[in-house]
Amino acid sequence: MEGFGEYVDTNRDRFLAELCEVCAQPSIAAQGIGLEETASLVEQRLISLGAQVQRFEIDGSPPLLYAELGSGEKTMLVYNHYDVQPPDPLDEWDSSPFEPEVRDGRLYARGVADDKGDLFCRLQAIEAYQATVGPVPLRIKFVIEGEEEIGSPHLDTFAEAHPQLLQADGCLWETGNKDAARRTVLTLGVKGICYVELFAKTAARDLHSAWGGIIPNAAWRLVWALNTLKDEADHILVDGLMDHVQVPTEDELAQLASLPFDEDQERESLGFSRYVRDLTGVDLLVKHFYEPTCTICGLKSGYLEEGVKTVLPNRAMAKVDFRLVPDLTPDLVVELLRKHLDGQGFEDISITAKGGLMPARSSLDAPFVQACVAACEATYGEEPIIYPTSPGSGPLYTLSRETPAVMAGVAHADSRLHAPNENIYLQDYFEGIRFIGELIHRFAA
Amino acid sequence: MEGFGEYVDTNRDRFLAELCEVCAQPSIAAQGIGLEETASLVEQRLISLGAQVQRFEIDGSPPLLYAELGSGEKTMLVYNHYDVQPPDPLDEWDSSPFEPEVRDGRLYARGVADDKGDLFCRLQAIEAYQATVGPVPLRIKFVIEGEEEIGSPHLDTFAEAHPQLLQADGCLWETGNKDAARRTVLTLGVKGICYVELFAKTAARDLHSAWGGIIPNAAWRLVWALNTLKDEADHILVDGLMDHVQVPTEDELAQLASLPFDEDQERESLGFSRYVRDLTGVDLLVKHFYEPTCTICGLKSGYLEEGVKTVLPNRAMAKVDFRLVPDLTPDLVVELLRKHLDGQGFEDISITAKGGLMPARSSLDAPFVQACVAACEATYGEEPIIYPTSPGSGPLYTLSRETPAVMAGVAHADSRLHAPNENIYLQDYFEGIRFIGELIHRFAA
Numbered sequence: 001m002e003g004f005g006e007y008v009d010t011n012r013d014r015f016l017a018e019l020c021e022v023c024a025q026p027s028i029a030a031q032g033i034g035l036e037e038t039a040s041l042v043e044q045r046l047i048s049l050g051a052q053v054q055r056f057e058i059d060g061s062p063p064l065l066y067a068e069l070g071s072g073e074k075t076m077l078v079y080n081h082y083d084v085q086p087p088d089p090l091d092e093w094d095s096s097p098f099e100p101e102v103r104d105g106r107l108y109a110r111g112v113a114d115d116k117g118d119l120f121c122r123l124q125a126i127e128a129y130q131a132t133v134g135p136v137p138l139r140i141k142f143v144i145e146g147e148e149e150i151g152s153p154h155l156d157t158f159a160e161a162h163p164q165l166l167q168a169d170g171c172l173w174e175t176g177n178k179d180a181a182r183r184t185v186l187t188l189g190v191k192g193i194c195y196v197e198l199f200a201k202t203a204a205r206d207l208h209s210a211w212g213g214i215i216p217n218a219a220w221r222l223v224w225a226l227n228t229l230k231d232e233a234d235h236i237l238v239d240g241l242m243d244h245v246q247v248p249t250e251d252e253l254a255q256l257a258s259l260p261f262d263e264d265q266e267r268e269s270l271g272f273s274r275y276v277r278d279l280t281g282v283d284l285l286v287k288h289f290y291e292p293t294c295t296i297c298g299l300k301s302g303y304l305e306e307g308v309k310t311v312l313p314n315r316a317m318a319k320v321d322f323r324l325v326p327d328l329t330p331d332l333v334v335e336l337l338r339k340h341l342d343g344q345g346f347e348d349i350s351i352t353a354k355g356g357l358m359p360a361r362s363s364l365d366a367p368f369v370q371a372c373v374a375a376c377e378a379t380y381g382e383e384p385i386i387y388p389t390s391p392g393s394g395p396l397y398t399l400s401r402e403t404p405a406v407m408a409g410v411a412h413a414d415s416r417l418h419a420p421n422e423n424i425y426l427q428d429y430f431e432g433i434r435f436i437g438e439l440i441h442r443f444a445a
Numbered sequence: 446m447e448g449f450g451e452y453v454d455t456n457r458d459r460f461l462a463e464l465c466e467v468c469a470q471p472s473i474a475a476q477g478i479g480l481e482e483t484a485s486l487v488e489q490r491l492i493s494l495g496a497q498v499q500r501f502e503i504d505g506s507p508p509l510l511y512a513e514l515g516s517g518e519k520t521m522l523v524y525n526h527y528d529v530q531p532p533d534p535l536d537e538w539d540s541s542p543f544e545p546e547v548r549d550g551r552l553y554a555r556g557v558a559d560d561k562g563d564l565f566c567r568l569q570a571i572e573a574y575q576a577t578v579g580p581v582p583l584r585i586k587f588v589i590e591g592e593e594e595i596g597s598p599h600l601d602t603f604a605e606a607h608p609q610l611l612q613a614d615g616c617l618w619e620t621g622n623k624d625a626a627r628r629t630v631l632t633l634g635v636k637g638i639c640y641v642e643l644f645a646k647t648a649a650r651d652l653h654s655a656w657g658g659i660i661p662n663a664a665w666r667l668v669w670a671l672n673t674l675k676d677e678a679d680h681i682l683v684d685g686l687m688d689h690v691q692v693p694t695e696d697e698l699a700q701l702a703s704l705p706f707d708e709d710q711e712r713e714s715l716g717f718s719r720y721v722r723d724l725t726g727v728d729l730l731v732k733h734f735y736e737p738t739c740t741i742c743g744l745k746s747g748y749l750e751e752g753v754k755t756v757l758p759n760r761a762m763a764k765v766d767f768r769l770v771p772d773l774t775p776d777l778v779v780e781l782l783r784k785h786l787d788g789q790g791f792e793d794i795s796i797t798a799k800g801g802l803m804p805a806r807s808s809l810d811a812p813f814v815q816a817c818v819a820a821c822e823a824t825y826g827e828e829p830i831i832y833p834t835s836p837g838s839g840p841l842y843t844l845s846r847e848t849p850a851v852m853a854g855v856a857h858a859d860s861r862l863h864a865p866n867e868n869i870y871l872q873d874y875f876e877g878i879r880f881i882g883e884l885i886h887r888f889a890a
Contacts, residue, residue, distance in 0.1 A: 030752030086754055092650060150753045191655070195753050204716020205537060208863040209766050210636070210837035212740030213679070214720050214733045219741035219763075220675065227672040230665065232790070234658070271649020271759075275659050288659045295657030296664035297756050298747040303764060307475030308595045308640050308799050309531055310766050310838075311742050311863055314717075318664075319748060321654050321755050345677070354753050392655035393755075418653040418756055 003132035004437050008124070008430055016107070018045070019120045019429065020100040022082070023109035029083035029150045035062035038082045039146055042119065046142065049126050058154040062146035066165055069126065070136030072444050076368075077141045077168035079399055080119040080175075081148035084111030085418045092420035106423040113415035115175040117424045118432070119144065121410055122172075125436030133437075137444035141168060143399060148174070151195055151355025152395040159398050170368025170443060171400040176409035178428060180265045184380050186372055187407040189361030189389035190396045191292075192324030194333040195354040198222065200316040206302070209310040219301035222316035225346040229320070229337075230294045234276040239340040241292065244328050248290045252388065256285045260385060269414055288391050293323040319354075323393060330356020360397035361389055366404030368443060375438035376408070379431060384408075392417075408435065448577040449882050453569070453875055461552070463490070464565045464874065465545040467527070468554035474528035474595045480507035483527045484591055487564065491587065494571050503599040507591035511610055514571065515581025517889050521813075522586045522613035524844055525564040525620075526593035529556030530863045537865035551868040558860035560620040562869045563877070564589065566855055567617075570881030578882075582889040586613060588844060593619070596640055596800030597840040604843050615813025615888060616845040621854035623873060625710045629825050631817055632852040634806030634834035635841045636737075637769030639778040642797040643667065645761040651747070652757040660757060664746035667761035670791040674765070674782075675739045679721040684785040686737065689773050693735045697833065701730045705830060714859050733836050738768040764799075768838060775801020805842035806834055811849030813888060820883035821853070824876060829853075853880065 008015070027038035039055075043065055046053050051067040058064065062083070087097035087110045095101040097110035107117075129136055143166070145155055159166060179185050200221040207215060230236050248256070263280060267273070275284055297320065302313030322333050334353050341349050362369060364386065376384040396405055410432040416422045453460070472483035484500075488510055491498050496512040503509065507528070532542035532555045540546040542555035552562075574581060588611070590600055604611060624630050645663040652660060675681050693701070708725060712718070720729055742765065747758030767778050779798050786794050807814060809831065821829040841850055855877040861867045 030750070030754060085756075086748070086750065086752075088748070088750075089651070149755075193755070195755065202717055205861070206534070206864050207715060208837060209738070209740045209742055210768060210835065211715070212738035212766070212768060213736055213836065214724065214729055215715065215717055216719070216721060217740060219744045220679075223668050223671045223741065223744075224677045226668045232669045234665075270652060270656070270660065272647055272660055274661070276661060279659065284659055291658055293654070293657035295654045295755075295757055296662060296668065296747065297654055297754060297758070298749055299664050299668075299744050299758075299761060300749045302741065302743040303531070303533075304743055304745045304749070305475070305531070305533075307531075308764070309475060309742060309863070310594075310638070310640065310740075311530075312740055313742070313744075316744060319754070321657070323655060323657060390655065391658065392653060416650070418754070419651045 001133060001437060001441060004128055005434060007128045007132045008433050012430065015124045015433070016426065019107070019117060022116050022120060023100045023112050024098055026098050027083045027111065027146065028086050029147050030086050035083060035146045039063040039065060042082050042144055045123050049123060051142070056158055058157050061154040064146070064154070064158055065142065065144040067142040068139065070138055070140045072138035074444055075139040075141060075168040076443060077143065077166060077171040077399065077403065078122060079171065079173055080115055080122070080144045081146065082116065082119065082144055083146045083149050084114065085149050089420065094421055102426065105427065106425050108421055108423045110422055113411040113422050113424050114417045115409065117429055118175045118409040121429055121432040122436050125433045128433060129437050129440055136440060138440065141165065148394065151193065151357060152398065153355050155395045155398050166399055168403050170371070171403045171405035173396055173405050173407040174394060174409070175411055176407040177411035177413065177415065179260065179385060180262050180269065180413035181260060183260065183382070184376050184384040185387060186376065186384045187387040187390045188364065188369065190359065190394045191389060191391060192328065192330065192357045192359035193393035194322040194324060194330040194356045196320050196334065196337065197352040197354055198225065198318045198320060199350045199352070200225070200348065201314060203314040206314050207312040209312045211312050215312060217312050218316040219313045221348060222301065222318055225341060225349045226296065226318055228344045236292065236294045238294070238336055239343060241333065241336050244332065245291060245325055246327065248286055253282060255388065256289065257282050259285060259387065261285060289389055290325055292325055292328055295321050297321055323391065324359050326359050326361070329358060357393050357395050358397035360400065362404045362406070368404045369406055371439060371443040372406045372408055374442050375435055378438045379435040446578060446882060446886055449573055450879060452573045452577045453878050457875065460569045460878070461871065464562060467561050467565060468545045468557050469543055471543050472528045472556065472591065473531050474592050475531050480528060480591045484508040484510060487527050487589055490568050494568060496587070501603055503602050506599040509591070509599070509603055510587065510589040512587040513584065515583055515585045517583035519889055520584040520586060520613040521888060522588065522611060522616040522844065522848065523567060524616065524618055525560055525567070525589045526591065527561065527564065527589055528591045528594050529559065530594050534865065539866055547871065550872065551870050553866055553868045555867055558856040558867050558869045559862040560854065562874055563620045563854040566874055566877040567881050570878045573878060574882050574885055578886070581885060583885065586610065593839065596638065596802060597843065598800050600840045600843050611844055613848050615816070616848045616850035618841055618850050618852040619839055619854070620856055621852045622856035622858065622860065624705065624830060625707050625714065625858035626705060628705065629821050629829040630832060631821065631829045632832040632835045633809065633814065635804065635839045636834060636836060637773065637775065637802045637804035638838035639767040639769060639775040639801045640799040641765050641779065641782065642799055643670065643763045643765060644795045644797070645670070645793065646759060648759040651759050654755040654757045656757050662757050663761040664758045666793060667746065667763055670786060670794045671741065671763055673789045681737065681739045683739070683781050684788060686778065686781050689777065690736060690770055691772065693731055698727060700833065701734065702727050704730060704832065706730060734832070734834055735770055737770055737773055740766050742766055768836065769804045771804050771806065774803060802838050802840050803842035805845065805850070807849045807851070813849045814851055816884060816888040817851045817853055819887050820880055823883045824880040
C-alpha cells in the first residue's frame with residue numbers, strides 16, 4: 001500500500017469535484033427524475049477504471065449497472081445505488097439540495113450520504129490502488145441500481161435471472177457510518193420493509209362540511225383505521241404480527257449492552273424530547289434493532305392549503321412503512337394487515353402494496369467480516385463498533401442471500417439521511433477511500 | 446306587480462350575462478384572490494340601482510359594502526357575500542370554475558350557488574321593481590361582505606361598531622334552496638361553527654423512518670389525538686361538549702317528522718353508501734339539525750406526493766370544524782377541546798382557533814317569516830318547506846341578533862356548494878327574482 005495515501009492527498013480536489021458533479025445531478029427514483037443521466041455518469045467512471053460494464057433495463061426500469069474488474073481467487077460483490085430520496089421539504093435546506101456546498105468541513109447535498117459518497121469513495125479507491133499498488137488482486141463485481149429509494153422493485157428480477165453474476169465470497173453493502181463519537185461502525189444486516197398506501201373513500205365527491213353529522217368522512221375512517229394499527233405506547237396491534245418476531249438471545253442481549261449508543265446525544269442531535277415509552281438502555285436497543293416498526297410516512301386528506309375550507313373529504317390516504325425483522329416478510333405483513341382491517345370493520349380501507357424487502361443478517365465469524373474489521377483497524381487505528389443489523393432497510397437479502405455481507409461507509413451520526421441538509425464530512429470521504437484500499441488488499445491476501 | 450314578470454323575461458339575457466360576469470371574477474377569501482375587483486363590480490351595480498353605498502375596510506379586510514335604498518315603514522336587512530370557496534380539486538370540474546358555462550339548463554361556476562346567484566337575483570329584482578311597480582316601498586339595507594367563506598372574521602367588529610345600521614324588522618339571509626323534489630325551502634336559522642387547526646410537532650426535522658421504533662412520530666401523535674375526539678359510531682367524545690346540547694322538544698320532533706327529507710335520493714345524489722350509524726327517519730334528522738358535528742376538513746403530514754418516501758414526519762396538521770347548536774359557542778368549544786386534549790395526555794397537540802360563528806334560530810310566527818311564506822306561495826304556487834335551522838353556518842347571529850331572519854334563495858339539492866361543479870338552475874335564478882319582488886311588496890304592505 002506504498003504511496004496509496006499520498007495519491008489520495010494529491011488528487012483530493014479532483015476526487016471531491018467528481019463527487020460534487022454526481023451529487024449535482026438529481027436522480028430521484030420516486031419522481032423518475034435524472035436517472036438515465038446519473039447512470040451514464042457512473043458508467044463512464046467505471047469504464048475509465050477498466051471495468052467491463054453491462055446495463056440492465058428491466059421492464060422499463062432505470063439502468064442497473066453491472067460491472068466487473070480485477071482478478072484473483074476471491075470475489076467481492078459491491079452494491080450501491082445512484083438514486084436519492086426526494087429533497088422536500090425544500091425550505092428547510094440551508095443550501096440547495098442539488099448544488100453541493102462545503103461548510104465547516106462537511107459537504108451538503110441530497111444523496112451525498114445515501115449513497116453517492118460511498119459509491120465514489122469505492123471508485124476512487126480502485127483508481128488509487130491501480131495507480132500505486134497495481135492491478136486489483138481480486139474480482140470485484142459492482143451492482144449499482146437506480147431504484148433503491150423506492151424499494152428496489154426490479155432488483156429481485158435481476159438477481160433471479162443472473163445468480164452467477166452474484167457469486168461472491170463477501171458482499172460490501174451500500175453505505176455505513178461513524179457514530180456520534182466518531183467511531184467507525186460495521187453493520188452485519190438490515191431490516192426488511194413493507195411499504196403500503198391505505199386509502200379511504202366515502203362519498204362520490206368532497207361535500208360541504210355541514211353534512212358532517214350524518215355522512216361518512218374519509219379522513220375520519222382513515223384515522224380510526226390507523227388507530228387500530230398501533231397504540232399510544234407504540235405497541236403494534238396488527239393481529240398476529242408480533243407473533244412472528246424472534247426474541248433476542250442472551251448473547252444478542254449481551255452484545256447490545258456493549259454497544260455505545262448515546263441516548264442523550266442522539267436525542268439532542270435529532271431534536272426530540274423523549275424516546276417512545278421513555279425506554280432506555282438495552283430495552284431501547286431491543287426495540288430499535290430486534291422489533292418491527294409501523295410508521296406513518298405521509299397523511300393526506302381534504303384541504304391542505306393555508307386558511308379555512310369547510311369541506312367533508314371523500315378521500316384520505318396514508319403512506320405507512322413497516323420495518324421487518326426475521327421472520328416477517330413483506331407478503332406476510334400485507335396479508336396480516338388486510339385480515340386485521342377486515343376484522344376491525346375496516347373492509348372499506350384499501351391497501352396498495354408499494355414494494356418490500358426481506359430482512360437479512362450475517363455472522364461475525366465470516367472471513368469477509370474479519371477482513372472488514374482488519375481494514376478498519378488499519379485505516380482508523382481502532383476496532384470498529386459492530387451492530388447486528390441496521391434499523392434501516394436495503395435489498396441485502398436480494399443480492400447476498402448466503403454471502404456474508406457488511407455495511408461500511410462514509411456517513412456519520414448527523415448525516416441527515418432522507419432529510420434536509422444531508423451531508424458527510426470530507427475527512428470521512430478521503431479516509432473511506434483508504435479503507436476500501438485496505439479491504440481490497442486484506443481480503444485478497 | 447303588473448309587468449314585473451314580463452320585465453324579467455325581456456331582460457333575461459342581460460340578467461344572466463351580469464351573473465356570469467361576477468362569477469367569472471374569482472374572489473377566494475381563503476387565498477386573498479380577486480376580492481377588491483369583485484367588491485367594485487358589486488358596488489357599481491348597487492350604485493346603478495340608486496343605492497347609497499358605504500365601504501368598510503376593517504383592519505385590512507376586503508371591502509364590506511353597506512348599501513341603503515328605498516323608503517317606508519318597514520326595514521329589511523339583506524345579507525350576502527361576494528367571496529367564494531377555493532375551487533380545488535380542479536381536476537374534478539367538468540368546466541373551468543371561473544368560466545361560467547350553461548349545460549342542460551344549469552349554470553356552472555364556483556360561487557354561483559354560494560352565493561353570487563342570490564346576490565344578483567336580489568339586485569335584479571330591485572331593478573325590475575323600480576322599472577315596473579315604482580320606488581321600493583320599504584327601506585332595504587344591504588350588508589355584502591367578502592370573508593364569509595373564512596368565517597367572517599371582521600363582521601363582528603362591523604356589527605358592534607354600527608348597530609344602528611343593522612336595525613331592521615326582518616332579515617333576508619344569504620341564500621336558500623329548493624330540495625331534491627324541487628320544493629322551495631325556507632330556513633329559520635343556522636348552526637354556529639368553530640374551526641381549529643391542530644398541530645403535532647416531534648423531532649427538530651423529518652427523520653429517516655428507520656427511527657420509527659423509538660422516536661415519536663408527529664403523524665401518529667395527531668392520529669391518536671384525533672381518535673379521542675370522536676368514535677367510530679360518530680359520537681363526539683370531547684369531554685363535556687355534548688352536555689351543552691339541547692334535546693329537541695316534542696313539537697320540534699313533530700315538525701322534523703313532517704319534513705320531506707328523501708334519504709335515498711340524498712344518498713344517491715351525493716354518492717355515499719350509508720348514513721352514519723345507519724340512522725334513518727327522525728333520528729337522522731335530529732342528528733343533522735339538532736346536534737353539533739366534529740369534521741376533519743384537512744389532514745397533512747410527511748410525504749404527500751406520488752411514490753415511496755420512507756420518512757418519519759416531525760410535523761402533522763389537521764383542520765377540524767365543529768358545527769354548533771345552541772348553547773355551544775366557539776370559545777366554549779376551544780376551551781373544552783384544550784381541556785380534553787390535556788386530560789387525554791395530548792398537551793403536545795397545539796390548537797389554533799381559525800374563527801367562529803354563533804348559532805341562531807328564529808320563530809315561525811314573526812311577520813317577516815310570514816311575508817316570506819306568502820311570497821313563496823305567490824311565486825311558486827305552493828307552501829314552502831320550513832326547516833328550523835340550516836346544518837350549515839353563517840354570521841346570522843352577528844347581524845340579526847333578535848331580528849327575525851329567513852334563508853331563502855336559488856340553490857338546489859345538487860348545487861354542490863363548496864365542491865366541484867357548483868351550479869344553479871337558470872329557472873331558479875329567474876323565479877328567484879320574482880320571489881324577491883313579491884317579498885318586497887308583501888312585507889311593505
